[in-house]
Amino acid sequence: MRRPLALLNAIERAGRRLLGVADAATNRLYGWRFNPLYQSGTIVVAMFLVLIATGLWLLLFYRVGEPWGSVARLTANPWIGNWVRGLHRYASAAAIVATVLHALRMVAQHRFWGPRALAWLSGIVLVGLVLVLGWTGYVMVWDSFGQRLAIEGARFLDALPILSEPIGRAFTGERAIPGAFFFLNLFVHVALPLGLGLVLWVHVSRLARPTLLPPKRLGWSIVGLLTAVAVLWPLSMAPVADPFYRPATVPADYFYAFWLPFSRGIPANAAWLGGGLLVLGLLLVPRLSRGERSRRPPSVVDEAICTGCWQCFHDCPYDAIRMLGRTDGRADVVARVSADLCVSCGICAGSCAPMGVGPTERTGRDQLEEIRSFLGSPARVPGEVIAIACEYGALHAGGQLREAGAVVYPVDCAGNLHSSVIELAIRGGAGGVLVLSCPPRDCRNREGPKWTGERMYHDRDAELQARVDRRRVALAYAGPGEAREAVEAIGRLKESIAALAVPVPAADLDLVAVCETTAAGEAP
């Protein structure tokens, strides 16, 4: 177990390094809102919709009795055929690229353990379905590439002791390919997307408010670009499948036939064994992280403190919180965390005004204890800038932040930061507090930056109180490779507070009591 775990950790580290650099570069070019690398999952869904739309159109012209001929006629038509077929093909390729990026991000960010295992497992099924869809799509055309795929696929299927007559016999040239083969292939190609939709639903079933589509500007830009390529570089037909000729090369789609160059020299049974072991290994990945639960225990609710305000219920990104009737005689409802759905993101800790919910040792009250002890250090100087940095993001640039003159205060996610921590830091003498969160679409806990921004600037519970001088507070987004952005944000905050007087540490306000009374609806 130790060796696979070490391998997995190494892959995660390499993935994080790679994504850190790629994300930073792409953010520079397109901004975090339209960074396609952050939107990989939603881009797959968008491409799926494009494939359905273009596929339905192509279906009108396809003939099972004349597969290559009907596709050739369609391809020869530049107005209603060629570019639609091109877009269909390029959207399927883009779906594969986005799927790989999505999987890489999930691995690099360790987002597959515990309750997320369902998404991981269903994701593997989705990848399998997409590859089979691509296989059937290319076989439909029945050109030299489709024939190559069919022969190789038949070789694998014939190795299984399930068919009385080998499928490979259909492609030897003994007789014409039966129309039933193309009909069955078409049926699978059309029916599988239904199954794909079902598995996609399972894939996101444990998410609250799943984001299924990319921002419109990004989505339409991708569709527009692919359409432009399809128009400017029209598809051509490969030669018709010929069982009596072995072409040196075939025009192939490497996104779906990446395995073909490797499988050719491998016996079918060995390929099944290798493929089976690979899939088994992928399926077992969540199991490798069984220890994660003990490191990250689920949130718990202190029912004596809970006021039944529903905020944690609304904010939980995983629908892990239910509101139940009280049994202690008090009116209203109380929050209850489903431990088997909780990924210990701690978002609820930041949402609870009276600080009655959160993972063990990471509740709002625990956070206040920590910042108190931090502020109590003799090293603290009144007027300094405190950069509260997410350990998955800006904390990677801790050195640069210190060089820029900030004091770094690490948190495990800016999304579960309780707003009282910011207030206490200001009251404790900090000249300014900069919350450095990961870019919103890159948050490991899905909605952390969104809720943090709402709490700081839009009075979402538990909001940053009006008594806190907003000139001394800032929120900025910086991924692990974006030291420059984080340093620039510090510079901006320093400018903002330059004209302000150096604050004098205030007498310690009992923020816990204040929050409790505020949540109970009394004046602070």
Place this chain on the structure above:
Amino acid sequence: MSNRFLTVVGATVAVGASFGLAALSRAPLAAYPDETPVLRLAWSVRPERIERCRTLTDAELAGVPAHMRQRVQCEGRSANYRLVAMVDGGVRLDTVVTGGGARNDRPVYVFRELGVPAGRHQLTVRFEREPVPGVELSASDGADGGAASGDTLMAARAPREAEERTRRQEEAVPPTLELVTDIDPGVREVLLVTYDIDRRALILRTRPPVP
């Protein structure tokens, strides 16, 4: 770097990535690196049955449930076949093939591909039943089984059983098939030797002329 410069770079990267994606979805893939012509032996035939048949007595039949009564009972197995392919007299393939399925009672499926140098050659393909010492093919000691009995139902069944046995024998591949022919394959061409069920013989098929 100015925003304008970043916009130009961003647009260039997006366009480049899109064309790169398109290029990778239509790039040439080495399908068959070897240009040697191929001789493909591919057919599927029903093997002959090697079985011993005997006529059950009335007493034996009475012990069998009514719906399972068959006057002539045969037990045996499917024949194996020796497949030999020779090019210009040189043996290129010599193997024994058996029927499919766990009990080898399914059709015999032949699929072999052999490289053959381009140019004129003489090809011989032989497919013959493996001899089984001491066993006579489809031996039966009671073709008139039901007629001997006074049972009218069995008497009516007997001709149908005999007919079925004959049909199965006729459907089976002949004990010996041989194809001797001249071939002249071109580079990358595939020659197919297959079984013609109507002529009950091996035949050679080549690529139709490309118009």
